Amino acid sequence: MGDGLSKTKNRILKMLVDHQNEYLSGQKICDCLGCSRTAVWKHIKDLQKEGFKIDSVQKKGYRMTAPSHHLSEANILSSLKTKKLGHNLKFHETLPSTQKEAHHLAEDGAADGTLVVADEQSTGRGRLGREWHSPMGTGIWMSLIIRPDIALHQTPQLTLLTSVAVVKAIHDITGVECGIKWPNDILYNGKKIVGILTELQAEASHVKAIIIGIGMNVNADAADFPDELKKRAASIKSLTGREHDRPAIIQAILKHFELLYNTYLEEGFEIIKLLWESYALSLGKEIYARTVKGDTIKGLAKGIDDEGVLLLETRDGTVHHIYSADIEII
Amino acid sequence: MGDGLSKTKNRILKMLVDHQNEYLSGQKICDCLGCSRTAVWKHIKDLQKEGFKIDSVQKKGYRMTAPSHHLSEANILSSLKTKKLGHNLKFHETLPSTQKEAHHLAEDGAADGTLVVADEQSTGRGRLGREWHSPMGTGIWMSLIIRPDIALHQTPQLTLLTSVAVVKAIHDITGVECGIKWPNDILYNGKKIVGILTELQAEASHVKAIIIGIGMNVNADAADFPDELKKRAASIKSLTGREHDRPAIIQAILKHFELLYNTYLEEGFEIIKLLWESYALSLGKEIYARTVKGDTIKGLAKGIDDEGVLLLETRDGTVHHIYSADIEII
Numbered sequence: 074m075g076d077g078l079s080k081t082k083n084r085i086l087k088m089l090v091d092h093q094n095e096y097l098s099g100q101k102i103c104d105c106l107g108c109s110r111t112a113v114w115k116h117i118k119d120l121q122k123e124g125f126k127i128d129s130v131q132k133k134g135y136r137m138t139a140p141s142h143h144l145s146e147a148n149i150l151s152s153l154k155t156k157k158l159g160h161n162l163k164f165h166e167t168l169p170s171t172q173k174e175a176h177h178l179a180e181d182g183a184a185d186g187t188l189v190v191a192d193e194q195s196t197g198r199g200r201l202g203r204e205w206h207s208p209m210g211t212g213i214w215m216s217l218i219i220r221p222d223i224a225l226h227q228t229p230q231l232t233l234l235t236s237v238a239v240v241k242a243i244h245d246i247t248g249v250e251c252g253i254k255w256p257n258d259i260l261y262n263g264k265k266i267v268g269i270l271t272e273l274q275a276e277a278s279h280v281k282a283i284i285i286g287i288g289m290n291v292n293a294d295a296a297d298f299p300d301e302l303k304k305r306a307a308s309i310k311s312l313t314g315r316e317h318d319r320p321a322i323i324q325a326i327l328k329h330f331e332l333l334y335n336t337y338l339e340e341g342f343e344i345i346k347l348l349w350e351s352y353a354l355s356l357g358k359e360i361y362a363r364t365v366k367g368d369t370i371k372g373l374a375k376g377i378d379d380e381g382v383l384l385l386e387t388r389d390g391t392v393h394h395i396y397s398a399d400i401e402i403i
Numbered sequence: 404m405g406d407g408l409s410k411t412k413n414r415i416l417k418m419l420v421d422h423q424n425e426y427l428s429g430q431k432i433c434d435c436l437g438c439s440r441t442a443v444w445k446h447i448k449d450l451q452k453e454g455f456k457i458d459s460v461q462k463k464g465y466r467m468t469a470p471s472h473h474l475s476e477a478n479i480l481s482s483l484k485t486k487k488l489g490h491n492l493k494f495h496e497t498l499p500s501t502q503k504e505a506h507h508l509a510e511d512g513a514a515d516g517t518l519v520v521a522d523e524q525s526t527g528r529g530r531l532g533r534e535w536h537s538p539m540g541t542g543i544w545m546s547l548i549i550r551p552d553i554a555l556h557q558t559p560q561l562t563l564l565t566s567v568a569v570v571k572a573i574h575d576i577t578g579v580e581c582g583i584k585w586p587n588d589i590l591y592n593g594k595k596i597v598g599i600l601t602e603l604q605a606e607a608s609h610v611k612a613i614i615i616g617i618g619m620n621v622n623a624d625a626a627d628f629p630d631e632l633k634k635r636a637a638s639i640k641s642l643t644g645r646e647h648d649r650p651a652i653i654q655a656i657l658k659h660f661e662l663l664y665n666t667y668l669e670e671g672f673e674i675i676k677l678l679w680e681s682y683a684l685s686l687g688k689e690i691y692a693r694t695v696k697g698d699t700i701k702g703l704a705k706g707i708d709d710e711g712v713l714l715l716e717t718r719d720g721t722v723h724h725i726y727s728a729d730i731e732i733i
Contacts, residue, residue: 173510176604180506200606222696224726225555229607256607271607274506276530276600277559277586278726279695365609366552396554396608 081108082116086151089120089127089137098134123147144192144210148320158217158334159188159327167193167209172270172286175216179274179282185220190323197288199268200257201365206302211293213319216286217330221338225275228283229381229396230342232257232271233349234333235285239267240352242325243289247309247317252354255374255383255400260354264307266290287326292316342379350376355402360385362398370395371403411438412446416481419450419457419467428464453477474522474540478650488547488664489518489657497523497539502600502616505546509604509612515550520653527618529598530587531695536632541623543649546616547660551668555605558613559711559726560672562587562601563679564663565615569597570682572655573619577639577647582684585704585713585730590684594637596620617656622646672709680706685732690715692728700725701733 084106088097099110106113117135121127123145126138146164153159161184168174168191175189193209207214221231236253243249243259243266251259251266259267270286290308298306309317337345350356355374362385363369372387383395414436418427429440436443447465451457453475456468476494483489491514498504498521505519524537524544537544549561566583573579573589573596581589581596589597600616620638628636639647667675680686685704692715693699702717713725 176510177507180503180510201609225558225605228555228605232607272611273603273605273607275555275558275603275605276727277562277602279531281602397606 081106081112082119083147083150085113085116086120086125086147089125089135090151093137096128096130096133096136101134120147144190144319149190149323152321153324154328155186155331157186158219158331159186159323161187163187163189165189165191167191167195168214169196170194170198171214171216172198172272172284175218175284175286176272176274179218179284183218183282185218187218188215188327189218190215198270199288200270205268205288206299206306207288208293208297211297211308212291213287213289213323213326215323216284217327219283219285219334221280221283221334223280225273225278225280226380227342228271228273228280229256230337230345231283231285232269233377233381234337234345235269235271235287235330237345237348237352238326238329238333239269239287239289241329242322243267243309245325245329246322247313249309249312251352253349253352254354254402255377256381256397261307261312265305266307266309289322291319291322342381346377346379346381353377355400359403361401361403362393362395363400364395364398370398374400411436411442412449413477413480415443415446416450416455416477419455419465420481423467426458426460426463426466431464450477474520474649479520479653482651483654484658485516485661487516488549488661489516489653491517493517493519495519495521497521497525498544499526500524500528501544501546502528502602502614505548505614505616506602506604509548509614513548513612515548517548518545518657519548520545528600529618530600535598535618536629536636537618538623538627541627541638542621543617543619543653543656545653546614547657549613549615549664551610551613551664553610555603555608555610556710557672558601558603558610559586560667560675561613561615562599563707563711564667564675565599565601565617565660567675567678567682568656568659568663569599569617569619571659572652573597573639575655575659576652577643579639579642581682583679583682584684584732585707586711586727591637591642595635596637596639619652621649621652672711676707676709676711683707685730689733691731691733692723692725693731694725694728700728704730 085102099113102113103110117127128136128138171189171191191214194207194214197205197207197214199205239259240251243251251261254260257269258265267289272284273280274282292310293308295311356376358374360374361369361371370393372385375384375386377383385393385395429443432443433440447457458466458468501519501521521544523539527535527537527544529535569589570581573581581591584590587599588595597619602614603610604612622640623638625641686706688704690704691699691701700723702715705714705716707713715723715725
């Protein structure tokens with residue numbers, strides 16, 4: 074986005090998407106957008122090059138024949154249903170890490186709601202600095218910058234909020250019903266479909282920016298996962314047997330996130346907590362929690378508290394507050 | 404630092420500083436450091452160019468005549484008395500902001516104890532994004548990266564710890580006794596000498612890096628302050644009437660910080676809190692606290708709690724917990 078030209082291109086794309094499978098005359102597009110027919114024709118050519126399937130028939134006009142699963146700036150922006158989130162979009166074919174790029178942008182003052190998306194990450198990363206496999210063209214690798222006025226200790230609540238938005242978005246677009254494993258994974262049948270990495274930049278007692286990274290395995294073939302991931306991870310395609318529309322999933326995540334986030338800012342965490350609990354896989358189950366310091370605690374996952382901290386009851390009745398851990402459901 | 408050559412230069416400088424006002428023969432330096440006399444001669448020339456006052460007398464050798472107040476990498480490293488802090492030094496003649504540079508370095512994995520120092524900042528900044536005046540050659544503009552294993556809400560404790568280290572360092576090197584105004588200013592006679600900006604990078608519940616920025620007005624002339632700062636800020640030179648040794652102050656800050664920080668990591672915040680209270684200007688006084696949200700509360704500053712939060716008692720006996728505010732002593 075940014076310059077006038079690409080704005081027009083995005084508006085043309087939006088018109089075509091909104092009238093999918095109908096013909097729109099070049100003249101009608103010109104009249105709506107106030108540009109020349111030559112300009113329309115040039116933008117359509119560009120969109121075709123970007124991978125959009127657009128028919129052009131004389132005297133009828135232009136028609137989008139199939140939704141494109143290709144990821145591009147125009148594609149993500151064309152049907153965005155949010156008021157704010159994602160409109161300042163930084164799309165890259167490839168990046169070392171969307172999270173790192175978002176940190177640098179946030180440090181340089183990027184606006185609330187800025188979204189970084191890449192079609193490939195060369196050094197994607199997950200929680201605790203772990204590597205995140207993010208090959209070209211198969212997933213959603215994105216980082217959202219938000220600037221809420223909350224206290225530092227509330228940050229983990231946003232990981233939970235994001236989990237809910239992502240589970241709902243996957244269900245909307247693909248029909249798959251995933252569950253959430255505290256603190257930051259979205260699973261199907263025990264295999265990881267999505268990882269969420271919530272990071273923050275803050276002054277001593279004042280959040281400056283929260284950067285929420287989302288990595289989702291969408292259209293990778295099961296056979297293409299590295300051996301060490303095959304047992305632990307899966308793509309949505311490997312569950313449904315078909316490819317899914319990544320721009321539509323991104324749009325759905327942003328839509329759900331914005332609704333939940335506005336509710337959170339106005340009403341607090343309570344309703345988010347209820348929603349989160351309805352998708353949580355571990356609650357009420359025996360689990361192992363391995364903390365960052367290397368201790369392993371076995372107990373019953375009782376729930377989360379109002380700050381998103383996991384409550385784990387050991388056999389002697391003690392309730393442990395777990396701020397950060399890897400958990401395994403027994 | 405970094406390459407062998409500049410390491411030798413730093414060791415020559417350290418020998419000269421350790422034997423200040425004595426002559427050291429070129430041969431003796433060669434013998435100690437295992438390099439040629441020509442190499443020694445070249446390094447001495449370099450040091451003279453960097454502003455060190457080094458006499459060279461035939462048959463006697465080299466002598467450092469006066470401590471240099473000039474800021475350089477060699478100068479800061481030559482008498483560093485810490486085990487860890489500051490040894491990974493990134494010195495720049497000029498930077499937009501040491502804090503911003505440190506954030507980028509931390510994001511890219513810079514080691515615990517990395518120090519960024521600049522002789523000038525073009526866009527230095529203070530708390531809440533406020534501008535910080537940092538002209539060439541007159542102050543200490545530095546940012547320290549540390550990676551403690553603490554919870555997010557403990558971060559403000561490190562602002563207080565830093566304040567104590569800085570007050571002690573100023574006293575050691577210049578004789579001036581400053582006081583601390585919660586949360587992050589060091590004052591003399593009501594005028595700001597030092598500002599501290601503590602920021603963090605974190606995963607949702609796990610500190611990755613704390614970046615402590617210190618801006619100190621050392622050798623600026625009172626007349627050189629911009630008009631809007633003249634009433635609120637002062638330099639140490641404006642108090643003592645003489646110039647002070649900036650590298651020595653940096654070394655003293657790091658030495659005190661390291662001692663306090665190790666105590667903090669081993670024993671917790673309690674002893675740091677006692678030290679802080681002994682320098683605090685506002686405790687027991689009537690103050691106005693203006694919060695980030697724009698509210699102003701008037702009350703008695705009772706103290707700080709174990710997490711560094713200011714306790715303010717209003718006339719009706721309510722004790723308010725103030726996490727972040729500008730305070731004014733009435």
